[in-house]
Amino acid sequence: MIRLSEIRFDEHAERAVVEVLRSGQLAQGPTVERFEEALRARLDVAHVAAVSSGTAALVLALEAAGVGPGHEVVTSPFTFAATVNAILHVGATVRFADIDPEDFTVNVEAVDAAINERTAAVLPVDLYGQPADIPALAALAARRGIRLIEDAAQAFGAEAHGTPAGTADVGCFSFYATKPLTTGEGGAVATADGDLDGRVRLLRSQGSRVRYRYEAIGHNMRMTELAAAVGRCELDRFDELTGRRQVNAALLTAGLESVPGIQTPLIRAGRTHVFHQYTVRVTEDSRLSRDALREQLAAEGIETGVHYPRAATEEACYGEHSRVICERMPHAETAARQVLSLPVHPWLTDGDIERIVAAISALEPA
Numbered sequence: 325m326i327r328l329s330e331i332r333f334d335e336h337a338e339r340a341v342v343e344v345l346r347s348g349q350l351a352q353g354p355t356v357e358r359f360e361e362a363l364r365a366r367l368d369v370a371h372v373a374a375v376s377s378g379t380a381a382l383v384l385a386l387e388a389a390g391v392g393p394g395h396e397v398v399t400s401p402f403t404f405a406a407t408v409n410a411i412l413h414v415g416a417t418v419r420f421a422d423i424d425p426e427d428f429t430v431n432v433e434a435v436d437a438a439i440n441e442r443t444a445a446v447l448p449v450d451l452y453g454q455p456a457d458i459p460a461l462a463a464l465a466a467r468r469g470i471r472l473i474e475d476a477a478q479a480f481g482a483e484a485h486g487t488p489a490g491t492a493d494v495g496c497f498s499f500y501a502t503k504p505l506t507t508g509e510g511g512a513v514a515t516a517d518g519d520l521d522g523r524v525r526l527l528r529s530q531g532s533r534v535r536y537r538y539e540a541i542g543h544n545m546r547m548t549e550l551a552a553a554v555g556r557c558e559l560d561r562f563d564e565l566t567g568r569r570q571v572n573a574a575l576l577t578a579g580l581e582s583v584p585g586i587q588t589p590l591i592r593a594g595r596t597h598v599f600h601q602y603t604v605r606v607t608e609d610s611r612l613s614r615d616a617l618r619e620q621l622a623a624e625g626i627e628t629g630v631h632y633p634r635a636a637t638e639e640a641c642y643g644e645h646s647r648v649i650c651e652r653m654p655h656a657e658t659a660a661r662q663v664l665s666l667p668v669h670p671w672l673t674d675g676d677i678e679r680i681v682a683a684i685s686a687l688e689p690a
């Protein structure tokens with residue numbers, strides 16, 4: 325079986341976890357601080373606060389930016405549920421802007437058209453590991469006087485025109501088990517804004533800076549020492565593992581780009597792609613539907629994924645929500661019917677990649 329995702333840790337991570345256990349301190353402490361310092365250096369940004377998950381990062385970033393009831397946040401309808409949930413959890417209203425069909429990230433003109441006097445932030449999603457058009461969105465947000473809160477959960481280490489994903493204004497990362505940089509569960513908020521970073525730190529720990537004194541209504545969204553120990557080790561080999569994802573992606577594209585009905589991922593000029601997912605489109609020209617192809621590949625021992633099977637606007641819990649402005653999102657809805665994620669993880673062998681390419685090519689008449 326070729327798995328869609330495979331996670332292997334090395335002996336450094338094993339040792340680091342044992343060290344934390346022996347220290348007796350498991351809750352947020354010096355290891356979290358060292359992980360934050362390493363992330364700051366890696367991202368070349370003034371502040372990074374480690375938190376308990378990517379979802380927590382989004383909630384804290386929105387709250388710390390003062391986004392709440394009465395505000396609208398413009399985001400992508402083609403994303404993981406956490407993006408939309410975070411906006412709703414802080415009490416704000418979700419307004420969608422459709423995606424660019426070529427790279428699956430939010431379309432800048434659509435964002436511009438969706439902004440009004442209630443808009444407090446634009447929240448683009450760096451889908452599959454390629455940043456949205458962050459320079460254009462940052463310029464737009466600055467012009468309209470709103471915040472740019474980047475869902476870079478899938479794009480740690482990617483860049484747009486030399487700027488690391490998540491560092492334009494406020495960036496949210498996830499270190500969930502299958503993400504390219506993992507701590508099991510975890511996340512981080514990156515920003516150059518020291519005041520915002522201070523509020524994230526306050527809110528992640530019950531609104532308390534001094535023990536048992538409270539300045540705000542906060543959460544428990546802290547990262548554990550165990551998670552941070554894993555993260556520090558994973559960060560050390562992140563470039564090597566990401567390089568392997570990128571090589572695997574290039575091999576898949578070379579093998580699949582001439583297969584009729586398969587549209588391989590586009591890497592935009594000026595952007596880098598860390599390939600959290602390698603996602604093709606199965607178009608109308610394909611002999612098999614996306615779902616039939618998926619079943620055939622499963623029968624041949626190749627696991628695939630659909631990220632995501634519906635646009636957010638198509639889910640009743642969002643579509644019928646009083647704080648979701650629900651309009652048709654044709655590009656997102658079409659993408660949801662066509663996308664298929666193939667294995668691209670660092671532990672694939674060349675033989676695995678040949679098997680994936682051969683299986684898909686054989687199913688399509690040349």
Ligand SMILES: *Cc1c(COP(=O)(O)O)cnc(C)c1O
Nearest residue numbers: 377378379404406407477498500
């Ligand atoms: C993974 C992910 C999140 C949430 O991260 P968790 O760590 O699972 O809470 C948010 N947005 C996107 C786009 C993601 O892929």
